[in-house]
Amino acid sequence: MNIKAVAEKAGVSVATVSRVLNHPETVSPKTKAHILSVMEELEYMPNWFARNLHMNKTNFIALFVPDILDPCYMELAKGVEDVAHQKKYNIMLCNTESDENKEKEYIETFISRKVDGLILVSTLLKEEDFNQIKKRGISFILIEKREFLHDIDVVYTDYKSAAEEAMEHMIEMEHNPIAMICGRKPYFENQEKLSGYKSALAKASLPCLEEYIEEEENTIEGGYLAAAKLLELKTPPKAIFATSDMMAFGAMERIKQEGFSIPKDIAVVGFDNLKVASVVEPQLTTVAKPMYRMGLMGARLLFDLMDRDEGPPMEAQEILIQSKLKVRRSCGHKDRLKEIL
Amino acid sequence: MVLAVDFMGLHLKNPLIVAAGPWSGSSRHIKEAFKAGAGAVVTETIVSEPCFDVNPRLAYDGAGLQNIRRYSNKSFEDWLRELEQIKNENGVVIASVLSQSPSEIGYLAEKVEKAGADALELGLSCPMGEGVEVIAANPNRVYSLTKAVVEKVKIPVMVKLSQNMTNIGQVGRFVQEAGGSGISAIDTVRCILGVDLQKRKPFLPTYGGYSGPPIKPMGLAAAASLAQSTSLPVCGVGGISSCEDVLEYLMLGATTVQIGTSLVLHGMKHMTKISEDLERWMEKNRIENLSEITGIALKELRSFDNIKVEPKMVSVDGPCHRAECSACTDCCGIYEAISKAEEQIRVDPEKCKGCGLCCYVCPDHKFSLVRR
Numbered sequence: 001m002n003i004k005a006v007a008e009k010a011g012v013s014v015a016t017v018s019r020v021l022n023h024p025e026t027v028s029p030k031t032k033a034h035i036l037s038v039m040e041e042l043e044y045m046p047n048w049f050a051r052n053l054h055m056n057k058t059n060f061i062a063l064f065v066p067d068i069l070d071p072c073y074m075e076l077a078k079g080v081e082d083v084a085h086q087k088k089y090n091i092m093l094c095n096t097e098s099d100e101n102k103e104k105e106y107i108e109t110f111i112s113r114k115v116d117g118l119i120l121v122s123t124l125l126k127e128e129d130f131n132q133i134k135k136r137g138i139s140f141i142l143i144e145k146r147e148f149l150h151d152i153d154v155v156y157t158d159y160k161s162a163a164e165e166a167m168e169h170m171i172e173m174e175h176n177p178i179a180m181i182c183g184r185k186p187y188f189e190n191q192e193k194l195s196g197y198k199s200a201l202a203k204a205s206l207p208c209l210e211e212y213i214e215e216e217e218n219t220i221e222g223g224y225l226a227a228a229k230l231l232e233l234k235t236p237p238k239a240i241f242a243t244s245d246m247m248a249f250g251a252m253e254r255i256k257q258e259g260f261s262i263p264k265d266i267a268v269v270g271f272d273n274l275k276v277a278s279v280v281e282p283q284l285t286t287v288a289k290p291m292y293r294m295g296l297m298g299a300r301l302l303f304d305l306m307d308r309d310e311g312p313p314m315e316a317q318e319i320l321i322q323s324k325l326k327v328r329r330s331c332g333h334k335d336r337l338k339e340i341l
Numbered sequence: 342m343v344l345a346v347d348f349m350g351l352h353l354k355n356p357l358i359v360a361a362g363p364w365s366g367s368s369r370h371i372k373e374a375f376k377a378g379a380g381a382v383v384t385e386t387i388v389s390e391p392c393f394d395v396n397p398r399l400a401y402d403g404a405g406l407q408n409i410r411r412y413s414n415k416s417f418e419d420w421l422r423e424l425e426q427i428k429n430e431n432g433v434v435i436a437s438v439l440s441q442s443p444s445e446i447g448y449l450a451e452k453v454e455k456a457g458a459d460a461l462e463l464g465l466s467c468p469m470g471e472g473v474e475v476i477a478a479n480p481n482r483v484y485s486l487t488k489a490v491v492e493k494v495k496i497p498v499m500v501k502l503s504q505n506m507t508n509i510g511q512v513g514r515f516v517q518e519a520g521g522s523g524i525s526a527i528d529t530v531r532c533i534l535g536v537d538l539q540k541r542k543p544f545l546p547t548y549g550g551y552s553g554p555p556i557k558p559m560g561l562a563a564a565a566s567l568a569q570s571t572s573l574p575v576c577g578v579g580g581i582s583s584c585e586d587v588l589e590y591l592m593l594g595a596t597t598v599q600i601g602t603s604l605v606l607h608g609m610k611h612m613t614k615i616s617e618d619l620e621r622w623m624e625k626n627r628i629e630n631l632s633e634i635t636g637i638a639l640k641e642l643r644s645f646d647n648i649k650v651e652p653k654m655v656s657v658d659g660p661c662h663r664a665e666c667s668a669c670t671d672c673c674g675i676y677e678a679i680s681k682a683e684e685q686i687r688v689d690p691e692k693c694k695g696c697g698l699c700c701y702v703c704p705d706h707k708f709s710l711v712r713r
Binding site: 082086293318319321340 | 389390416417418440441442443444445448469470471472473547
């Protein structure tokens with residue numbers, strides 16, 4: 001069934017039916033009611049994709065995340081979706097697997113399919129790639145800050161300060177040595193956490209020894225393997241700071257298997273604050289990474305950008321979303337007040 | 342006679358403002374508040390990420406209220422729509438916003454201004470969910486958050502401070518330096534209302550915010566401190582439930598006041614009563630304009646060095662007809678200056694030190710301090 005048949009049956013022109021679909025305010029209520037009833041009778045469904053092309057927008061935005069299996073990005077996606085839904089937009093989700101070529105391929109596909117905007121999380125693209133997207137007139141924003149950026153809207157968390165805060169908390173409890181389990185991906189984010197780890201040690205005049213830094217895949221298995229290596233050291237660490245909760249869970253499993261007690265023998269602190277962090281035993285102290293809120297703010301910035309496509313350009317915005325150290329039991333802290341408040 | 346006041350460059354038909362809370366959590370509630378006679382309404386605190394509610398979240402001991410609700414549970418997008426709906430109402434809307442980062446609070450502020458808010462209040466003093474110290478306890482954070490907002494908007498920005506900080510005057514000066522237009526104080530005070538002795542647990546499952554008449558003396562001290570240490574207009578908050586409470590805040594330097602808990606307990610109609618009582622008081626006391634009394638009691642606050650020690654003792658006005666009452670003799674246990682025989686009350690001038698406590702405890706106000 002097509003629009004022509006509707007027009008014929010209703011005894012009006014195709015243009016009038018089209019106006020009912022796209023600009024109903026320009027059609028008299030009587031005619032509109034008549035055409036809508038014919039549509040219903042003929043079970044006519046407009047081709048939304050074609051229609052949106054005609055309107056020069058598709059009401060689709062694409063969200064690029066580095067790892068679809070990482071629950072953090074699901075929280076982020078929920079934030080984006082909650083805003084997009086209110087704006088009557090749909091989301092296409094892309095898993096880049098931190099692969100620059102895959103990311104570029106997806107972007108090309110989506111631009112040719114006319115999505116209205118892109119949200120790039122932990123992107124590996126470079127300045128020239130962003131310039132290319134800009135030239136093609138597609139609105140986009142980034143989640144996670146990169147040093148060289150300017151004139152691009154960004155939502156970010158200060159991973160270095162967050163890691164420093166977690167480390168200072170452990171140093172305050174006199175855990176020494178403190179090891180770090182660092183995920184390989186996402187690269188920039190984890191490098192910032194590593195730099196926070198090092199600067200906190202330096203501030204406290206504690207040595208930073210390479211043997212206490214283990215790099216592994218950002219998974220439970222990765223955390224397990226890294227902890228295994230750390231426990232084999234001549235002087236095993238008294239505390240472990242992991243760049244993700246998943247890695248912290250893996251480390252906890254290994255520590256327990258080796259017969260050590262958490263936090264009495266070895267304290268563990270994670271990063272993310274996944275929902276399960278509060279149900280593992282002992283409950284995991286971790287840095288709450290505000291992924292849901294980053295998703296909300298990322299989507300807001302993107303819609304602002306798409307809305308102001310019609311208006312004069314405005315200065316790009318950089319929005320910092322504050323993380324928070326969630327003190328629980330795995331760090332060995334005795335101050336219950338800090339845990340409650 | 343004029344009830345209207347100018348506050349942060351805004352013209353309010355009276356100094357009574359509905360405080361941020363669930364009672365100002367939607368355009369419907371705000372319209373109701375205007376209908377009840379509020380000079381302005383502060384919205385419930387609007388945040389980037391809606392705040393989930395817990396149940397139960399209120400407990401009351403007959404005097405004060407503990408709540409464990411933090412911020413609005415409405416999405417930011419919903420709030421923008423709510424504000425659009427009330428921007429043409431005949432009343433001043435002050436949007437309360439909060440974020441922990443300057444760039445984010447600046448973003449929220451700019452959006453609510455665009456949606457129609459007439460002014461902003463930065464809710465930096467909630468005693469729950471923000472760590473051991475409230476955000477406003479750190480003057481540098483107050484400065485950077487206020488400055489970020491002031492740079493983004495044209496409307497006046499007020500910052501809400503709290504009893505949960507040591508030097509409120511200093512924090513007030515940081516607000517002023519950052520370009521803030523006013524200060525409201527105080528937010529609720531961190532509390533545990535009490536413990537259920539049978540169940541052996543606190544009434545509510547976490548630390549909360551205490552509000553209502555018991556916190557008024559703290560609110561008054563905060564309002565006076567701010568009026569004496571900054572030149573910003575002050576909005577007095579805490580424990581206001583009558584016209585007299587309003588007047589006390591005004592006499593201690595507040596230009597406006599906020600009312601919250603008494604509206605929860607008595608309904609929005611209570612706002613109308615306070616407003617009418619205020620009008621009657623002005624009429625009776627021949628006050629043409631509230632500015633005549635604003636800050637009038639501040640000059641009576643002085644340092645210990647300047648308190649003149651006058652020889653005073655209490656005098657009793659007539660016999661006491663309350664056979665069972667021993668409030669005056671009980672409260673004079675330290676000095677043993679008051680004795681009661683049948684209906685006769687006697688004050689021993691040698692023993693009376695003129696402390697003044699009996700003047701407050703006597704239910705019939707029989708005692709007064711006189712010069713020896």
